[in-house]
Amino acid sequence: xxxxxxxxxxxxxxxxxxxxxxxxxxxxxxxxxxxxxxxxxxxxxxxxxxxxxxx
Numbered sequence: 001x002x003x004x005x006x007x008x009x010x011x012x013x014x015x016x017x018x019x020x021x022x023x024x025x026x027x028x029x030x031x032x033x034x035x036x037x038x039x040x041x042x043x044x045x046x047x048x049x050x051x052x053x054x055x
Contacts, residue, residue, distance in 0.1 A: 014042075015041075
């Protein structure tokens, strides 16, 4: 079975945010490189991994 189908939509979008920020910056990116969107995406992926490992 395709493992991507088991991943919730918001987690998939979080991966897309990380991929996007590897290439370019968004309007919310700070000059030092920190971005709230990236922080939320990383937290969401980490939370999903924790939940997934418990099941």
